[in-house]
Amino acid sequence: MSTDTASVELVGEETAENVARAALLAALTGAFAYVSFPNPLSPAPVSLQVLGVFLAGILLGAVWGGVSMALYLVTGAVGAPVFAGGSAGVGALLGPTGGYLWSYPVAAFAIGAIVHGGVRLRNRVPRGIPRLVGAMAVGTVVIYAFGVVGMSLVLGMTLQKAFVAGAAAFIPAEAFKMAAAIGVVRSDQITAE
Amino acid sequence: MTLSYRPGDSLAHRLDPRTKLAFQVAFAVAAFAHTTPKGLLALSGVAGVVLASSDVSAREALVEYRFVFPFLLAGPLLSAAALGPPWIRWQAGFDSLLASYRVVLVLFVSAAYLRTTPVRDSRAAIQHLVPGKAGQLLGTGVGFVFRFLPVLQADLRRIRDASSARLGDQRGLIDRMKLVSISGLSRALSRADRFALALRARCFSWNPTLPPLSFSRADVPVIVGSVGLLLWAII
Structure with a gap:
């Protein structure tokens, strides 16, 4: 491709800001994949990846949250070490x-749509606990539904067995991540508008 | 991360990234369509050729993906187990074992791509394959994520070190997660704001200059092979 100098089309101010945020949250989700804590309830350690999905949906809204997670997937697919382990x-x-x-993109979209009451981003992130918990619960259901179906297809197992192998040990930890996400969103240090 | 791009002059290094992406997809489709002992034996041969022509050893590829092995083992074991007589169902276990093995083959081919394709080329391939602004958004975004991943990893590492120096690791799980993510996120957001300002100051535009991509003669057999794999999968 040659250099195009005839008609340089600048990216709008708002879009540039959203692209930067989407990329940074995608990178944060990737960096969270390396952060794991011992789980008091099960032998599988808790990693913070899913927290990144929650935060992308809550802070960026449906559209840019989804874009952010799509960026995460594409970046991982072409070689950035952003997936688990x-x-x-x-x-x-x-x-x-x-x-x-x-x-992840679907879950971030759903969380954003529920928290912001539609695809448009509200000026302030709503802080009501029922809405946040409801949104993240829906997000978690989406993530595990995709995950269990994916595992049963890839490993040729029944859905029940895929649930036992891939989900049962990890679901309790999601409650911790939701609690942490609520703490993050309601904290005074975070001022995403 | 043990596998990342390394310059070299292997056959796979000379291929166009679009060819390699297409081959990966075709290989995966074929592996999912022919999960039989015979089909997987043939594909093992193909995967062996791919590894050999990209200077990646099978061991390196396995180490890279060590994380998925618990799942690959759990699959056949759980499928074979039954909650009543006859207790062990060999056939279901065997089918799931084949499914696990096909994943290993797909991972080999993916490892070869990682070793032989620089990020710039992958980014250019994305922008060539996805048309319009969506493709440019993905391409530039991928570049940004690559750029900021190590920065944010270092941020998080510093936050965790500082927290454990102050006995933060003795607090409850939720507290610890909150601590790391609040500081991590607020740093990421302030970086995003500064980065957006910097982008605007440098005339961030929709038409960047990409590295040139061109198909060469070396691509022809690989493209033919990809089409062949796809046809084999469909028939």
């Missing part, structure tokens, strides 16, 4: 846990 590549998207990854 620092893995990357198209293979991770087609592997046993690929269903979870595919769900």
